[in-house]
Amino acid sequence: MLTKSQSKEPVKVTENTEEESTSKSVFEKILSSSKKDVPEINNYYSLTLVTEKPFDELAQYVDGADLENTLKLNRINSEFLKQGDTLVLSYDIKDFLYLSPFPKELSISKEIPKLLLISQKVQAFGVYEYGDLVRWGPVSSGKELTPTESYLYFTNWKAKEAVSTFDDEWIMKWNFNLDNLKGIGMHQYEMPGYPASHSCVRMFEEDAKWLYDWADQWIVSRDEQRVLASGTPVIIFGYYDYDQTAPWKNLPVSQDATKIDLETLNNTVSFYKEKIIKEMEKRNSLLKN
Numbered sequence: 512m513l514t515k516s517q518s519k520e521p522v523k524v525t526e527n528t529e530e531e532s533t534s535k536s537v538f539e540k541i542l543s544s545s546k547k548d549v550p551e552i553n554n555y556y557s558l559t560l561v562t563e564k565p566f567d568e569l570a571q572y573v574d575g576a577d578l579e580n581t582l583k584l585n586r587i588n589s590e591f592l593k594q595g596d597t598l599v600l601s602y603d604i605k606d607f608l609y610l611s612p613f614p615k616e617l618s619i620s621k622e623i624p625k626l627l628l629i630s631q632k633v634q635a636f637g638v639y640e641y642g643d644l645v646r647w648g649p650v651s652s653g654k655e656l657t658p659t660e661s662y663l664y665f666t667n668w669k670a671k672e673a674v675s676t677f678d679d680e681w682i683m684k685w686n687f688n689l690d691n692l693k694g695i696g697m698h699q700y701e702m703p704g705y706p707a708s709h710s711c712v713r714m715f716e717e718d719a720k721w722l723y724d725w726a727d728q729w730i731v732s733r734d735e736q737r738v739l740a741s742g743t744p745v746i747i748f749g750y751y752d753y754d755q756t757a758p759w760k761n762l763p764v765s766q767d768a769t770k771i772d773l774e775t776l777n778n779t780v781s782f783y784k785e786k787i788i789k790e791m792e793k794r795n796s797l798l799k800n
Contacts, residue, residue, distance in 0.1 A: 554610075555762040558598050565592040573604065580607045583715060584759065586634050586649040587704035599762050611647040612769040613637030619780045623787060625743045627666075627726065628776070629697075629712060631659060632749035633758050633769040634705075636714070638725070646721065650697075651713040652706045655753045659710050663783040664689040665790065666726040666742035673698070675709070683711070685719035687726055689745060697722065697745075706751050730797060740794035744787045748779045 562568045566589045573581050582589060585598050592598075603609055612633050620626050621642035629636045631652050638646040653659035667688040675681035676694035686698035689712075697712040699719035707713070714722070730740040761768035 553763060553766050554603055555599055555601050555766055557763045558600050560592065560594060560596045560598065563594055565594055565596060569598065572600065577604045579717075580604045583607070583649050584610065585704055586651065586702055586757070586759065588702045588715075591701070591703045597760070599759055601762075608644070608647065611635075611637065611644060612771050613644055613647055614771070614773055614776070615644050617642050617644070617773075617776055617780070619777050619784065623744065623784075623791065625726065626780070626787070627722070627743060627745040628779070629745065629747045630749050630771055631661060631706070631747065631751045633771065634751065635769070636712075636718070636722075637771075638722070646718075648715060648718040649702065651700075651702050651708055652747070652751065653708050653710040654706050657709045658706075658751075659695070659708070659712060659747060661748050661750065662746075663786065664695075664745040664747065665729065666745060667691055667729045669723055669726075669728055671723070684716060685723040687723055705757060706753070712747070727794075730794065740797045741790040744783070744790070746779060746783055749775075 558569070558572060560568050569581070569592065570578060581598065581600055581604055584601060584604070587598075601610055612630065612635050613628065617626075617639055619642070620639050623639070624641060626639045627636060628639065629650060629652070634650050634652065636648055636650050637644055668691075669685075669687045671685060673683045673686040673696070675683060681700070683696065683698035683700060686696050688694075688696045690696075693710070695710055695712075697714060697719065699716040700711070700713040701707070702713055702715060726743040726745075729738055729742045731738055758769045
């Protein structure tokens with residue numbers, strides 16, 4: 512280990528000779544060139560489950576919070592794991608926020624206190640507060656026959672447990688309604704590893720509960736007949752390619768496979784920003800009175 516000299520003698524400063532300068536210049540060029548040639552280490556790898564007890568097999572590689580994060584990374588609940596499945600694992604699974612497909616900062620949303628973005632393409636949500644990413648997680652949006660519409664929504668009413676308007680056997684925990692007429696909401700429900708809903712946005716229970724507590728409800732009149740102010744803005748954007756391999760399955764090949772580029776996000780938010788700000792100002796004005 513290198514340590515600073517303990518000598519009390521004054522350090523002599525000498526001018527570099529032409530030969531030393533030349534050597535230093537050549538060394539810096541070589542160092543710079545070598546850095547460019549070093550391949551980036553991929554943070555992801557694949558694991559194929561080969562036993563009849565796939566969950567127990569996976570637990571041999573990751574456990575505790577790492578196991579839950581690995582399931583989230585694959586957009587799948589443990590009960591849907593089956594023999595022969597190939598999952599994606601990460602060396603940095605402990606730092607789940609680091610694995611986000613969303614950028615850590617989104618300057619275009621700096622004026623917006625709360626913004627929820629949901630990408631159908633990579634089946635993930637990103638939570639921003641004044642432009643800073645504070646949370647992300649997986650989703651399961653509408654299946655091919657009943658796709659979720661990409662649009663600007665606002666969180667309306669919420670219920671810790673709600674019954675689906677499509678099937679009274681579907682019990683939705685931590686439900687936050689997004690479209691009162693169509694019955695679309697975001698809530699906890701089965702996560703099979705692909706888009707499977709009836710147009711709602713499914714989530715892991717931990718994420719659904721967190722958003723249930725984080726987002727704001729709409730403000731309605733006393734007779735509940737008029738909406739006076741909207742809740743938290745939710746932008747659902749992009750489209751899932753049902754005919755292709757799920758993007759996250761390609762992470763071991765390219766760790767940018769699920770990355771959402773900044774231009775796409777800027778264009779998406781910019782398209783709805785004026786309306787979001789208008790609704791935000793209306794809500795703030797109402798709360799002040």
